[in-house]
Amino acid sequence: MTNEELILERLDRIEAQLAPITQTASGIKELRDDVIPLSGQAFRLLTRELEDVESGFQLEDLMALxxxxxxSVKHIIFALEQMENMVDFVTTIEPLLKSSVPKVINYLDDLEQRGVLRILTSMLDVRAKIAAAYSPEDIDQIGDGAVVALGLAKKLSDPKAAEFLEKIATLPSKVDLSGAKPVGPFGMLSALSSKEAREGLGVLMQLTKAMGELKNGGNGSSRESEPIA
Incomplete structure (x- = not known):
């Protein structure tokens, strides 16, 4: 092989080795040609946007920040840890919320269907009307009266009291006022010959004894009163 052939062979090898470099340089040139217009446009856009904050931003502020x-690195780390705890908490309760929220919605819908929510709204309206019609002092007095009324209702819940009131309630239907006539002393004596009249008089005496306890506050330990002269 002559010297010329050796030189040509070496030149071919060098050209083969330089080919990738040439391709890379060509790609870089194309990338530069593409990026330069975009970078110029981005720089102009950034400059225009920074003009809006130029009066409120200084480089010293960035350094201070x-x-x-x-x-405050420790505080930032603590805040991140707390955020992680919150994320873990939300992740934990998410299945519970998925199962409980529909139940709550169904329950509220059931209350709405039965009119419970409308009743609650009406009660709030009533409270607003009461507040507009009465002063706080009046409402306090009404509350005291309600407490007394509840005490009376508790006493009336006694079986004996309930039975007595039930019997009293049936009396008007058994009384014939159209047949009532004036009665004198002898008429009263004649009426006492009736068993019903004697039983009624006995009931009246029991009521009279019971009403005597009202004088001492209903404690059942009344002293014997002196006869009126």
Whole structure:
């Protein structure tokens, strides 16, 4: 092989080795040609946007923010840890919420269907009307009266009291006022010959004894009163 052939062979090898470099350089040139217009446009856009904050931003502020961030690294870490705890908590209760929220919605819908929510709304309206019609002092007095009324209702819940009131309630239907006539002393004596009249008089005496306890506050330990002269 002659020297010329050796030189040509070496040149071919060098050309083969330089081919990738040439392709890379060509790609870089194409990338530069594509990026330069975009970078110029981005730079102009960034400059225009920064003009809006130029009056409120200084480089010293950025340095102060950087220093403050470095001094507050522990606080930032603590905040991130708490955020992780919140995320874990939400992740934990998410299945519960998925199962409980529909139940709550169904329950509220059932209350709405039965009119319970409308009743609650009406009660709030009633409370607003009461507040507009009465002063706080009046409402306090009404509350005291309600407490007394509840005490009376508790006493009336006694079986004996309920039975007595039930019997009293049936009396008007058994009384014939159209047949009532004036009665004198002898008429009263004649009426006492009836068993019903004597039983009624006995009931009246029991009621009279019971009403005597009202004088001493209903404690059942009344002293014997002196006869009226």
């Amino acid at each position: 950087l220093k403050r961030s470095l001094r």
